[in-house]
Amino acid sequence: MTPSAATNLPTTSLTMLAQTAAQWSLTPNEAEVERLLTICNACRYCEGYCAVFPAMTRRLSFAQADIHYLANLCHNCGACFHACQYAPPHEFAVNLPQAMARVRVQTYADYAWPRALGAAYRHHALTLVFALCVGFAVFLLLALLRQGTFIHAPLAGNFYAVFPHHLLVLLFGSVFGFSLLALAIGVRRFWKAMASPQAHTSAPAVAEATHDVLRLKYLDGGHGEGCNETDDAFTLVRRRFHHLTFYGFLLCFASTSVATLYHYVFGWQAPYALSSVPVVLGTLGGIGLLIGPIGLLWLNLRRHPQHGDATQRPMDRGFIVLLLLTSMTGLALLIGRDTAAMASLLAVHLAVVMALFLTLPYGKFAHGIYRSAALLKWAIEKRMPNRLQLGTD
Numbered sequence: 276m277t278p279s280a281a282t283n284l285p286t287t288s289l290t291m292l293a294q295t296a297a298q299w300s301l302t303p304n305e306a307e308v309e310r311l312l313t314i315c316n317a318c319r320y321c322e323g324y325c326a327v328f329p330a331m332t333r334r335l336s337f338a339q340a341d342i343h344y345l346a347n348l349c350h351n352c353g354a355c356f357h358a359c360q361y362a363p364p365h366e367f368a369v370n371l372p373q374a375m376a377r378v379r380v381q382t383y384a385d386y387a388w389p390r391a392l393g394a395a396y397r398h399h400a401l402t403l404v405f406a407l408c409v410g411f412a413v414f415l416l417l418a419l420l421r422q423g424t425f426i427h428a429p430l431a432g433n434f435y436a437v438f439p440h441h442l443l444v445l446l447f448g449s450v451f452g453f454s455l456l457a458l459a460i461g462v463r464r465f466w467k468a469m470a471s472p473q474a475h476t477s478a479p480a481v482a483e484a485t486h487d488v489l490r491l492k493y494l495d496g497g498h499g500e501g502c503n504e505t506d507d508a509f510t511l512v513r514r515r516f517h518h519l520t521f522y523g524f525l526l527c528f529a530s531t532s533v534a535t536l537y538h539y540v541f542g543w544q545a546p547y548a549l550s551s552v553p554v555v556l557g558t559l560g561g562i563g564l565l566i567g568p569i570g571l572l573w574l575n576l577r578r579h580p581q582h583g584d585a586t587q588r589p590m591d592r593g594f595i596v597l598l599l600l601t602s603m604t605g606l607a608l609l610i611g612r613d614t615a616a617m618a619s620l621l622a623v624h625l626a627v628v629m630a631l632f633l634t635l636p637y638g639k640f641a642h643g644i645y646r647s648a649a650l651l652k653w654a655i656e657k658r659m660p661n662r663l664q665l666g667t668d
């Protein structure tokens with residue numbers, strides 16, 4: 276057998292992949308996952324690592340919807356790659372996390388709404404993020420120059436003296452509304468594709484999936500000691516940095532929500548004191564959103580080259596940098612809110628937040644939503660009778 280330079284797979288295996296792809300109308304990446312799952316389903320050594328393996332053992336074959344479901348159930352912890360006796364250089368060349376990652380990123384674009392934006396983000400994520408940040412920042416800074424407020428007398432943190440409240444609500448409300456709609460349509464398409472007629476959502480299943488999402492359960496490697504990052508050693512750092520990022524984001528969101536309640540329900544106008552609930556929540560969230568993405572970027576830069584899909588790294592890094600810029604510009608605005616530079620700090624922060632909102636449905640943020648949907652499906656599925664009885668649920 277002649278090995279292929281591109282994939283290190285023997286040419287006979289490549290021919291089989293092409294036949295499988297044609298038979299199930301699978302893409303080459305999906306066909307590779309199908310090939311690996313067929314091997315894993317016979318081996319089952321990794322059964323206790325994560326939900327992917329018990330979900331896999333409920334199936335004897337893998338159609339496109341199964342592959343999309345299992346790819347989004349995978350947390351890319353790397354445990355099954357480091358444990359696998361058939362990993363490269365074995366001729367089976369089993370690298371399940373990498374194959375899953377390639378399909379996963381394809382699903383973000385396949386289910387995205389509008390699809391053209393999903394595809395554009397997939398191929399040009401860094402350029403898009405950079406262009407949106409710079410474009411919005413230049414636009415807002417020019418607006419400040421035009422109204423003569425680029426540098427101004429200190430305004431005691433009164434943002435609305437620079438950009439009126441109703442203008443900010445209109446701008447950010449419409450962009451955030453669009454992002455929520457796009458995410459909702461995307462996850463609904465994904466859910467419909469995975470759906471099975473016998474499956475019914477129940478309160479215990481929702482509670483279990485929520486618990487697993489909030490704890491990032493499967494980033495513990497299945498044994499509680501964590502993921503593999505650069506080598507065979509386990510570490511919980513990725514889980515910790517994910518938690519800081521996730522809860523930092525939620526605290527920032529809570530801060531904005533409380534400020535909205537203050538404004539519309541109680542009639543309390545910004546600026547709020549440093550000790551007020553919105554500012555405290557925003558500061559704590561900003562710190563989490565600073566430390567978490569710095570850690571994730573550091574891990575991304577030194578990750579084992581065979582983990583995940585190297586072609587996605589610009590997209591991953593684009594999102595991490597955008598989160599970092601959001602927290603950095605937000606904290607800079609907090610520090611400089613009583614100075615003459617407040618308006619320009621605000622303009623830059625608003626530009627970054629606008630770019631973040633616009634790209635939320637198409638990249639790494641979407642993976643959190645799709646993964647949550649996959650975890651819910653697993654929580655439902657495991658409560659249904661297993662007609663095969665071949666694995667340990």
Ligand code: SF4
Binds near residue numbers: 316356371
């Ligand atoms: S990843 Fe390797 S060791 Fe684990 S179940 Fe699959 S074939 Fe077996």
Ligand code: SF4
Binds near residue numbers: 321351355
């Ligand atoms: S990489 Fe981790 S989460 Fe993904 S299939 Fe392997 S063990 Fe499961």
